[in-house]
Amino acid sequence: MALMGRVALVTGGAQGIGRAAVEALMRSAAKVSVVDVNQDCGDACKSELDAEFGGGSCAFIQCDVTDGDALRADAFQKTADMFGRLDIVINNAGINNEKNWEKTIGVNLTSVIKGTYLGLEHMSREYGKQGGTIINVSSMAAFMHSPHQPVYTATKHGVIGFTRAMADASVLGNYGVRINVLCPAFVDTPLLHSVEEEDNMGKFVKFKEDFKRTMDKFGVLQPSLIADGMMRLITDAALNGAVMKITCSKGIHFHTYEPMSA
Numbered sequence: 001m002a003l004m005g006r007v008a009l010v011t012g013g014a015q016g017i018g019r020a021a022v023e024a025l026m027r028s029a030a031k032v033s034v035v036d037v038n039q040d041c042g043d044a045c046k047s048e049l050d051a052e053f054g055g056g057s058c059a060f061i062q063c064d065v066t067d068g069d070a071l072r073a074d075a076f077q078k079t080a081d082m083f084g085r086l087d088i089v090i091n092n093a094g095i096n097n098e099k100n101w102e103k104t105i106g107v108n109l110t111s112v113i114k115g116t117y118l119g120l121e122h123m124s125r126e127y128g129k130q131g132g133t134i135i136n137v138s139s140m141a142a143f144m145h146s147p148h149q150p151v152y153t154a155t156k157h158g159v160i161g162f163t164r165a166m167a168d169a170s171v172l173g174n175y176g177v178r179i180n181v182l183c184p185a186f187v188d189t190p191l192l193h194s195v196e197e198e199d200n201m202g203k204f205v206k207f208k209e210d211f212k213r214t215m216d217k218f219g220v221l222q223p224s225l226i227a228d229g230m231m232r233l234i235t236d237a238a239l240n241g242a243v244m245k246i247t248c249s250k251g252i253h254f255h256t257y258e259p260m261s262a
């Protein structure tokens with residue numbers, strides 16, 4: 001489905017899964033704002049995308065998603081001003097840091113909540129806007145409770161709970177915004193190499209051989225498949241509150257929940 005004239009904002013879009021999503025969106029003719037804390041990586045990403053797709057279809061905005069004021073003014077407002085609207089938000093930026101675990105909560109959970117609320121300010125009918133769609137990136141870690149990454153796991157559980165609650169709020173409030181969550185298994189990106197580093201893993205670094213065995217057991221996905229899943233969440237108008245899982249064994253599929261009984 002062509003997204004001609006649509007505008008997307010992708011946090012953590014300069015590399016890895018976010019970068020693959022940016023490319024998929026641009027191939028579908030969307031205009032994309034790449035929001036990332038890494039200036040060098042963002043500059044390189046913008047040059048490469050301009051060379052491939054021509055100038056004017058993407059912008060790089062250097063922004064730390066944990067800085068709420070910058071996220072509002074430099075990322076969301078500038079994107080809307082530059083491209084005239086906002087239709088798609090992908091809250092993807094994430095880190096793996098068990099040593100500085102409070103930062104992990106800040107990036108992986110608090111900033112996803114802020115990004116969702118800002119997305120609603122720019123897209124929800126509540127604010128007189130035209131509607132849109134939000135994808136929040138969680139992880140299969142939310143289903144594994146892996147001993148190597150307790151705080152990372154907690155943030156990814158939180159992203160699922162928040163997203164499902166907000167998806168229901170969107171229906172109740174007639175926001176016109178679909179809100180879904182994506183849970184990839186291991187993906188071949190720089191983040192995956194962080195498990196080798198004591199600076200990232202803290203005391204859990206001693207489990208790194210066990211982690212590698214887990215990776216060998218479940219396999220490693222390519223970012224392009226995760227971008228395919230995102231495009232499905234963006235284009236399938238029936239999906240709201242969906243929890244999409246992507247694994248080597250089952251590919252793209254959905255988590256199902258038992259209905260609540262009284």
Ligand SMILES: NC(=O)C1=CN([C@@H]2O[C@H](COP(=O)(O)OP(=O)(O)OC[C@H]3O[C@@H](n4cnc5c(N)ncnc54)[C@H](O)[C@@H]3O)[C@@H](O)[C@H]2O)C=CC1
Nearest residue numbers: 012016017036037038064065093094139186187189190191
């Ligand atoms: N790689 C994997 O195996 C999996 C990753 N995920 C999730 O996917 C998302 C993307 O991860 P990857 O692409 O693998 O990571 P990555 O490390 O390759 O890319 C993350 C991007 O986010 C940016 N970023 C980090 N902190 C930021 C901040 N404070 N403000 C703005 N940008 C920031 C980085 O500069 C980088 O460009 C994360 O939420 C991660 O938890 C989920 C499941 C598996």
Ligand SMILES: CCCCC/C=C\C=C\C(=O)C/C=C\C/C=C\CCCC(=O)O
Nearest residue numbers: 096139140141146148185186211218247
């Ligand atoms: C286990 C330590 C990981 C350290 C952090 C690095 C990367 C994070 C990756 C993820 O978010 C994914 C984590 C776990 C889920 C992986 C695979 C589950 C596959 C289940 C299945 O195939 O059925």
